[in-house]
Structures are given as structure tokens and as C-alpha cells.
Amino acid sequence: MADLITHAALGLLFKRGQRALWPTRPPHLASFSLGSVLPDLLGRVPADTAVALASHGLRVPDLLLYGWGPLHIPAGMVSLSAGLSLLFRSDQRRAVFANLLGGMLLHLLLDLFQDHAGGGYLLLFPLSDRPYELGWLSTEGTLWLAPVLAGLALWAWGGRHPLRRLRALSPGPPTPPRPPSSSGPGPGG
């Protein structure tokens, strides 16, 4: 897996590109960003914790050691996106589902570039256990990219904090009118 900063920054840049192409479309920045980091937050962090406990001699059930893997492959991503989207207001569910899943698939796409010495990702699990990967980057190969992409993402969102911008984009009556100094469009927007 690439590091979480790279995944998040790539998600933000992807959404910036979409906003440049379709300025009037709601960006769903939060759900896409969440999708772009969830495979590691839910699929790796608990698994790494379980492995660390097992390495210290604790008896950890196999489900807790290996059961998180599907959150990092398409079958689990679809189920997770569907489940999470059901927690949202009905008029947002489809868009949240699409953006969560889109963020997760972008995450997986980036990870597929890595080389796990043939380990790869079981993209078709549980139908097939054949691993897939492109093997173009070492597992730490995106480290140098993280600060570059993070800087680019901040710049692309107009030098403003993306989530402050995201709050400003919030629709509905409670949103206060934005002062002229902060309402200028970002690059391409």
C-alpha cells in the first residue's frame, strides 16, 4: 500500500480535476476523500494492530488477523460503500455510494502500481485467489511523492484548506453568505 498522505492527496487532486471539468456538480469532496483513505484505515490499521499483538505472543483469532483484507479489494469495497451510504440522508445515498467507491477504487489503483514480489492484490476474491499487481514501484516508492502531492493538493484547492473550502461549499439554508474576500474561485473553478 502507498502511504495515507499520498492516497488522501491524490483523492483531493482527483476531485479538483473533476471540479474544474464540471464546476456546477456537487464535489462530494468529503465522501471521496474518505473513500480514498478507508481501505487503509479500516483494512490495514486494525490488521497491523492484530499482527503486532500476535507478534507479542497474544493469541489473536484468525478473523482479526486476516479478516480485514477484503476491505482492500473490490468485493469488500462495494459492500462497505453500500453499507456506509445507507447511513446517509436518502437524497445523498447514491452520490455518497459512488464517491466512497470511487475513492476506494482510486486507492486500489495506486496500490496496484506497487511491487509485492508477486504478492499483489486478490482483485477477484472470493471468485479467484490470483494476485494482481503492476510492480512498477517499491512498497515505499510513494514516500517521496507524499509531500509533493500534499503540496499540490493544497495549491490546487486555491491555497485554502480543502476542508474549510468544503464547509463553504455546504448547501442548504444554514450556510451563511460568504464574504467577497473568500468567495473567489480556485484555479480553474
Added chain:
Amino acid sequence: MAASARWFALAACVIALLGLGQLAAVHATTRPQGIRAAQADPVAFDGQGLMMLLWQVTATNDAGFEVAHEGHRVQVISAAPAPPPGSQVTVEGRFRARDGAVLAERVTVHRWRRAKQLIGLAGTILAVLVLPLGFRVEGGELVERG
């Protein structure tokens, strides 16, 4: 979607995820390849190629070094200089049934693993702190801002 149908669909998603998790656990522990399978049936795997991804070096010795992962320990036979204890390595090699060791053919030392873990930790903390700002709760349901 009616409330009951929604909760039914949500339960179906949770069950699907648990089912996938269980399948993955069974797959990981029973597939006929890898060091776990080789240790369970050494004679059948004698001389077979295997790969140990991201194992931690726990000790060095004259024959090579020892690695550990999830409580399993394996001796790696390697003529190359042994990585220092604490290093994360990927070992590709062949299993030797006589002593359960792995004869290394290629050892990759992940020198930047610690840095990656630190960046990952920073990203995790940042995500947990910042991402909730993109949502709010309204009438018991989540609403995305923007």
C-alpha cells in the same frame, strides 16, 4: 427506501463483509502455499519456492538471520550480509524441510519502512481529526457537506 428495508440492507452489507472476512481468514490459513503451509507439512514443501513479505529480522547468526511475523519464527540461510535486527525484509527463497529454514535467493530490505509507518500514522491522525468535519448529523442520519 423504507426504514425497515434500509436496516435490512445495512445488515446484509455487514453480513457480506463478515462473510468476506471469514473467507479471507480461511484462505490465508489453509491455502497450500507459503511458509505456514510449509511448516505444517515440511516434507511436501521441501525445495519449494516461497516468499515472506515484510517480516521483521529478530536476530543474526552465522548462517544468516532469523525473521518473525505473527508469532512465527523462521531461520533464513543467506550468504549475504545479514540486515540488522529490527529491519523489515521481504525474503524470496526455497524451503528446506530438514530444519524448516528458508534458503534465501533474494532479500529485499525495506529501509524506508519506518518512515512510511510514521507518515501513515500522521495521515491516520489527520484523517480521523479532519474528515469528520465534512459530515454532520441531521435527524439521526449523516449528511455530507458540499
